[in-house]
Amino acid sequence: MLQSAFHKTIDLFFSVSWLRKAYWRFWYPLLTRKLAKEPLFFLNYAYVESPPVELSLEPADEKDRSCIGLYHHVASQADLQGRDVLEVSCGHGGGASYVLRYLKPRKLTGLDLNAAGVELCRKHHSLEGLEFVQGDAENLPFADASLDAVINVEASHCYPHFPKFLAEVARLLRPGGYFLYADFRFKDGLAAWEQAMAASPLKLVRTKYISPEVLRGLDSLSDRSQELVSQLLPRSLHWLGRYFAGTKGSRVYTSLQSGEMVYRSYCFQK
Numbered sequence: 001m002l003q004s005a006f007h008k009t010i011d012l013f014f015s016v017s018w019l020r021k022a023y024w025r026f027w028y029p030l031l032t033r034k035l036a037k038e039p040l041f042f043l044n045y046a047y048v049e050s051p052p053v054e055l056s057l058e059p060a061d062e063k064d065r066s067c068i069g070l071y072h073h074v075a076s077q078a079d080l081q082g083r084d085v086l087e088v089s090c091g092h093g094g095g096a097s098y099v100l101r102y103l104k105p106r107k108l109t110g111l112d113l114n115a116a117g118v119e120l121c122r123k124h125h126s127l128e129g130l131e132f133v134q135g136d137a138e139n140l141p142f143a144d145a146s147l148d149a150v151i152n153v154e155a156s157h158c159y160p161h162f163p164k165f166l167a168e169v170a171r172l173l174r175p176g177g178y179f180l181y182a183d184f185r186f187k188d189g190l191a192a193w194e195q196a197m198a199a200s201p202l203k204l205v206r207t208k209y210i211s212p213e214v215l216r217g218l219d220s221l222s223d224r225s226q227e228l229v230s231q232l233l234p235r236s237l238h239w240l241g242r243y244f245a246g247t248k249g250s251r252v253y254t255s256l257q258s259g260e261m262v263y264r265s266y267c268f269q270k
């Protein structure tokens with residue numbers, strides 16, 4: 001009873017677009033500051049196939065295998081070798097670094113709203129061909145038809161005006177360019193999500209329901225997430241940390257199990 005009132009309050013809060021943006025503007029920089037000593041380079045719920053895909057990683061990347069799994073699943077839907085690529089909402093840059101090192105685009109720019117996160121990316125992922133900029137997914141600072149692919153992983157649920165973001169992606173892509181995308185929605189946001197994608201000028205190439213793989217990903221992260229919540233947040237905020245981290249038994253976890261929340265991946269082409 002108390003729990004459902006709490007979830008209703010959260011849903012109501014996030015339905016107000018300026019509150020939603022203000023919240024993410026506050027939450028992610030706080031997370032970056034809290035994690036400054038031992039940064040986490042991936043902020044997603046991870047993806048694990050059964051049986052696992054064969055993915056040969058450098059030893060230093062093994063600890064992030066399940067989060068890399070989500071990036072690999074999304075970004076390998078198109079051949080990025082030698083291409084100009086933008087990742088919108090690159091977080092702490094682990095995905096951008098993976099894509100640059102393994103999928104070999106010519107140039108990869110990671111963009112995020114979180115200025116502290118962008119600083120962290122610049123400090124830890126200094127690679128030729130990789131750069132990071134601060135910016136907003138709904139107003140992207142790049143020229144029309146200047147990119148071969150845009151990647152977006154588990155972030156668009158934060159954007160107050162998702163159709164604006166899709167319009168920006170369509171504007172930036174060259175003809176034939178790819179939008180490689182994954183995210184989730186709760187059931188009550190599904191129709192608007194699907195309508196926005198159907199109304200976009202981008203052509204759907206493929207989509208996959210990946211809730212089962214993401215649930216396995218959450219299982220792989222659960223101990224780490226519990227530990228981080230206890231370490232980083234005061235006891236009074238542990239419930240909030242568990243909610244966003246998607247630990248076992250949290251609303252995100254049980255909603256993915258029941259189908260109340262749906263996680264999908266997409267490949268679109270201009």
Ligand SMILES: C[S@@+](CC[C@H](N)C(=O)[O-])C[C@H]1O[C@@H](n2cnc3c(N)ncnc32)[C@H](O)[C@@H]1O
Nearest residue numbers: 028042043044089090091113114136137155158
């Ligand atoms: C769940 S994290 C995912 C980060 C990264 N893609 C990953 O998988 O590790 C969501 C990210 O979206 C970013 N974000 C939220 N609103 C944004 C906006 N309007 N424009 C750009 N980035 C935004 C946050 O700062 C955060 O880094």
